[in-house]
Amino acid sequence: MKNFDYIKPSNLADAISALKEYENAFLFAGGTDLLVGMKNNFLKPQYIIDLKGISNIKSFEYQEGWHFGALTTIRDIEVSETLQQKMPFLCQAASSLGSIQIRNRATIGGNLCNASPAADIATMFLAMDSQIKIISIDNEKVVGLDKFFTGPNSTILNRGEVLTEIIVPKDAEQFKGVYIKFGPRKGMDIGIVNIAVLLDADFESGLCKRIRIALGAVAPTPIRARQAEGLLSGNALGPDSINKAAELASSETDPISDFRASAGYRKELVKTLVVRGINTILASNRNS
Amino acid sequence: MVKKHQIRTTVNGEEYDLLVDPKKTLLQLLRENLDLTGTKEGCDEGECGACSVILDGKVVNSCLVLAVEADNAEVTTIEGIHRGEDLHPIQKSFVDSGAVQCGFCTPGMILTTKAMLDEIPDPSEEDIKHYLEGNLCRCTGYSKIIDAVNLAIKHSK
Numbered sequence: 001m002k003n004f005d006y007i008k009p010s011n012l013a014d015a016i017s018a019l020k021e022y023e024n025a026f027l028f029a030g031g032t033d034l035l036v037g038m039k040n041n042f043l044k045p046q047y048i049i050d051l052k053g054i055s056n057i058k059s060f061e062y063q064e065g066w067h068f069g070a071l072t073t074i075r076d077i078e079v080s081e082t083l084q085q086k087m088p089f090l091c092q093a094a095s096s097l098g099s100i101q102i103r104n105r106a107t108i109g110g111n112l113c114n115a116s117p118a119a120d121i122a123t124m125f126l127a128m129d130s131q132i133k134i135i136s137i138d139n140e141k142v143v144g145l146d147k148f149f150t151g152p153n154s155t156i157l158n159r160g161e162v163l164t165e166i167i168v169p170k171d172a173e174q175f176k177g178v179y180i181k182f183g184p185r186k187g188m189d190i191g192i193v194n195i196a197v198l199l200d201a202d203f204e205s206g207l208c209k210r211i212r213i214a215l216g217a218v219a220p221t222p223i224r225a226r227q228a229e230g231l232l233s234g235n236a237l238g239p240d241s242i243n244k245a246a247e248l249a250s251s252e253t254d255p256i257s258d259f260r261a262s263a264g265y266r267k268e269l270v271k272t273l274v275v276r277g278i279n280t281i282l283a284s285n286r287n288s
Numbered sequence: 289m290v291k292k293h294q295i296r297t298t299v300n301g302e303e304y305d306l307l308v309d310p311k312k313t314l315l316q317l318l319r320e321n322l323d324l325t326g327t328k329e330g331c332d333e334g335e336c337g338a339c340s341v342i343l344d345g346k347v348v349n350s351c352l353v354l355a356v357e358a359d360n361a362e363v364t365t366i367e368g369i370h371r372g373e374d375l376h377p378i379q380k381s382f383v384d385s386g387a388v389q390c391g392f393c394t395p396g397m398i399l400t401t402k403a404m405l406d407e408i409p410d411p412s413e414e415d416i417k418h419y420l421e422g423n424l425c426r427c428t429g430y431s432k433i434i435d436a437v438n439l440a441i442k443h444s445k
Contacts, residue, residue: 003290006310006356035313035352036333048310050357075346075412099422100400102334104346105353188335 001038008050012057012164015049016137020160022047028160029071029110032102044211054217057109057164066168070114072107074121078103087168089177092194093124101186109163116156118190121148124179126222127196127214128172133165136156143165149221175200175212180273183260192261193217193269197277203285206237213274218253218266225249228274237278247275258279295359300368305343308355315339317355317387318365326366327393330424337423340396341365347403349422363415368393369402387436389427397423401437404445411437 007022009015019025025047027035036045051057057069059076064086068077077083078094097103097111097120111121112132130145137160145166148155157158157163175198181191194216200209211232213225228249235241255266292307296436299322306321315332317343318324330338332351339350342364368415369376374419375383378401386396396419404419416437 001311004310005291006293008356031354032334032349032352035354038311052357069305076435088375095418098334099337100403100419101337101347101349101422102352104348187418188424 002041002044004038004045005047006050007047010053012054012135013160015051015054016050016135016160016162018047018135019162022049023170025049027051027113029107030073030105030107031108031110032098032104033114034144041071044148049184058064060288062170065170065174068108070112070162070164070166071107072109073104074098074106074108074111075100075103077108077121086173088129089175089179089196089198090124090168091126092177093120093179096120096179096186096191099179108166112145112153112166113163114158115149115151115153115221116190117219117221118194119222120181120194120216123194123214123222124196125166125168125214126224127177127198127212128168129212131167131169132163133167134161135164136161146224151220172198174220175210176281176285178277180277180280182269182273190260191217193255193266193273194222195270195273195277197274197281197283201237201285202284203282206282208232208235208237211278213249213277215249215253215270217260218255218270220254223252225252225274226244227252237282242275242278244270245278246271249274293356293359295356297358297361297363298364299370299405300365306355308358310354312351312353312355314341314343314355314358314363315350317358318350318363324367328392330392335424336393337400338393340399340423342403345403345406347400347427353406357364363400366398366403366410369398377400377443378436381440381443382433382436385432385436385439387428387432389425392425393423393425397425401440403417404437405440410441 014270026045028048028050058071060068074094084091094127113121154225174287182193183189183191196214198212216222228245250267250270255263257263261270318327328338330336334349334352341350
């Protein structure tokens with residue numbers, strides 16, 4: 001690891017001005033990606049700005065939608081009884097990330113800003129139609145998470161900008177959902193394909209009112225399968241329509257081949273997982 | 289010139305005032321400055337759990353925590369959980385179950401188990417596997433480790 005200076009501001013304004021003042025400064029949230037990158041000399045910051053001294057971005061609250069401070073840990077989401085009641089699918093995605101040791105430290109803001117195409121929480125937040133708040137020294141803006149990622153480990157964030165909040169619209173609670181991380185082992189792995197499905201349906205008749213499908217590890221960023229969503233929204237959910245949507249979702253992906261799986265395998269897997277995701281939600285809600 | 293930081297940290301109930309380099313990890317601080325070598329360095333990138341310690345009540349990989357972050361924090365390592373002359377009940381359970389082979393993963397396993405039982409006193413088998421998934425053992429194959437955890441749960445009742 002290269003030498004660096006450590007700065008720990010106690011409020012956001014100081015963090016933003018430090019980021020502006022020092023070139024080659026990195027924001028430090030949970031550190032579970034940052035420190036690994038620094039140890040491998042893949043990242044060589046001269047300054048790291050620890051955000052953990054800023055108390056008002058560490059928790060979440062409901063206020064016309066859910067507002068999650070960027071430094072909320074993955075573990076805080078996983079174990080929140082309120083969230084388990086309102087949006088259990090979000091807790092499920094949180095629970096599938098890393099290990100307890102990682103979840104105790106890793107933050108949702110860090111997960112988004114690291115911009116891994118396979119990020120668990122990012123994929124779920126994308127399905128939830130989340131927005132993010134970005135603050136800089138003279139500006140504050142809210143943008144859709146679907147506009148945030150620009151490629152592997154890259155986002156729209158410019159130097160001097162800080163992601164401070166993730167906003168989940170209040171209607172997310174109306175959905176039933178599931179997160180599936182597909183891989184050979186449950187813990188401490190990155191999914192071969194990740195999928196988040198949120199479904200708002202009349203479970204008696206099988207009518208799909210709205211559906212959202214987000215996919216991870218099948219494109220340079222987490223993506224939404226918009227065409228598949230469009231095919232099912234407002235229509236009956238039957239084996240034929242679900243299979244067609246699965247085919248369509250697969251065609252919307254652009255995976256790579258790596259040591260985990262080939263691109264072709266990932267494309268096939270998307271078909272299976274779209275069907276599995278929808279059927280899992282149907283099976284667990286038909287009788288409720 | 290990199291600025292060192294003065295920190296005050298409590299490790300196993302003892303307070304320390306230390307001057308630390310920003311790039312020193314908590315793991316290095318424990319092993320090199322405090323001679324607490326029970327905490328092991330395995331992968332040094334958060335994959336294996338051998339360096340698990342309890343930081344302000346939460347189990348973390350000490351290789352992914354900077355020493356400077358331990359300022360005003362409480363750290364518990366494997367050296368800090370014994371009860372007087374006696375081993376901690378979780379340590380005894382690991383011994384009695386034969387859950388230790390080479391022993392390298394054991395301190396991390398025990399601290400993660402302690403964090404779990406402090407949080408979930410009566411975990412299911414599923415809970416145990418989920419909680420311990422970040423602690424890798426390359427010798428025993430886990431079944432004896434799970435036996436040890438179950439024995440510790442039995443002893444704690």
